[in-house]
Amino acid sequence: MFASYRRLFAAPGALAFTLTGLFARLSFAMTGVSTVVLIATRRDSYALAGAVSAAGVLAVAFALPLSGRLVDRYGQARVSFAGVLLAVWPMTGLLLCTHFGAPAWTLFLCCAASSVIPNLGGMARARWAHLYRDDPAARHAANSLEQALDELCFMGGPVFAMLLCTSLFPEAGLLVGGVLGCGGLLLFAAQRRTEPPVQPPAAVPTRGALRHGGLRVLVLVFAATGVVFGSTEVSTIAYADSLGQKPLAGGLLALVAAGSCVSGLAFGLVRSRIGGAGRLLLGVAAMTVLLLLPLAAGVSGAGLAVLGPALFVAGSGTAPTMVAGMTMVQELLPARQLNEAMGVAVAGILIGISTGAAVGGMLAERAAPGTGFLLPAGAAGLALLTALAGHRRLGARPVAELSASAA
Known part of the structure; x- marks a missing residue:
């Protein structure tokens, strides 16, 4: 490795x-x-x-x-x-x-x-x-390494x-x-x-990066993934608090990040012939399935001893999604718009985190302990549906590449 x-x-x-x-x-x-x-x-x-x-x-x-x-x-x-x-x-x-x-x-x-x-x-x-x-x-x-460092x-x-x-x-x-x-x-x-x-300006005035249909799909996927992050954090803290073990919540959240870090490094070693859009779909699908584990642990009242490993395994599904998504940003947009596109993608994640934390907090106050893990699992499912619906847009090439092909 x-x-x-x-x-x-x-x-x-x-x-x-x-x-x-x-x-x-x-x-x-x-x-x-x-x-x-x-x-x-x-x-x-x-x-x-x-x-x-x-x-x-x-x-x-x-x-x-x-x-x-x-x-x-x-x-x-x-x-x-x-x-x-x-x-x-x-x-x-x-x-x-x-x-x-x-x-x-x-x-x-x-x-x-x-x-x-x-x-x-x-x-x-x-x-x-x-x-x-x-x-x-x-x-x-490199994108896998960046995700692991994050x-x-x-x-x-x-x-x-x-x-x-x-x-x-x-x-x-x-x-x-x-x-x-x-x-x-x-x-x-x-x-x-x-x-x-710095890339020379385009002959035709460049549109905003968000005008690209594929990037709009990715932003929606990233926003839903952000909801997964924000709601998982709040739901984990609330569940540990309901058991009288709130100080252990930090360690549980560290397990989520550790699982994502390990899977990100491992994902970087995978050599696949599947295209970027296919890798993104597989990553989101894996994240959706794995997030059912902390939901099952929380709803069943299995306790923190079971929730901890479930969170570690669930965390391993987020890094491939993030790595594949960021790689798609690099593939979809021309070099002269790459930093703007990256900023748009991260903005989607941050908005999702804020939304997930707010909704997760309200759910934690009004629902039974462990029910809050429904939100990250549902958000992951929404990310999967979005990626499936926008799969064709994710296959579009950047304008610069199309022009070069025509030439």
Whole structure:
């Protein structure tokens, strides 16, 4: 396995941008927990903390496609440096306003204004797509590696944030996360030799990436997958709390991420002749079937000893879906729109996570323990139906490729 992934780093600079990007990834995983703990501690209101955090997620979802379009037009380095300069002030303002008791609306404003930092995961995948533009197998392995790195950061980030906030002071998580995020993004942007060149503008004015029918299908699939993520988190916490074992919820969620990480690395080693659309369908189908396991464990009242392994196995179904979907984004859109398309895809995931968390919370309050796992299983089924309905659109080639074929 390691030999297969080691060859990815044979390209000069590949290891450097991967390692520097880890700091920014870790920061992103820390932000949500750090914001909630900080505001809940300083303002004694979980309602306000959750509302501010949700507003920040929605602002990021809105900003990512816009920043992605700027990256496509001006390059990763220029937009990253500008994003850090613009984001550092509202980040600082959120810390100060929370600490010194400023009005609540200032917290919403600062949290939303700090969303201008571009999507590092999308930029990293764009670099892999450029480095191995003539090697589909290497691109598949690189996307699998990226998904595994995301899962690792989302396993360690919240734990690290909680440790900082509880052992030092409430602002420590957001402060350290901000330093890691800004510093990691600047170091990533400084790796110029792996930065994809800015593509010349098209002869015909380029439409927005979301105008592509295949990307619209993928965004709907990603949004449903986001609902799986958000509702699984809330349902797991609520179920553990109903059994009087809420402190174990963090470990259960880590099992979900661990299952996804392992399956992502394994999926990257698979050499299949099935096209990208076929791999996406298989991934979504597997995710749908495997999510029946935690549903069965929760509804039957089997307890956490059974739920834990079920969540690990269920988590193994999400990474192939994400890897295949991100690979499809790279295949469907021309290079001049890749970062915008990645931003649109991640925005769909974030909107799905917020929706899943909100609906999952309401279901957990009104239904019997374990019933909440119906929501992630249903969302996965919806993702499968969407992928099946849009299968033909997923087979469309980018405009640039069609033009080259005609020539």
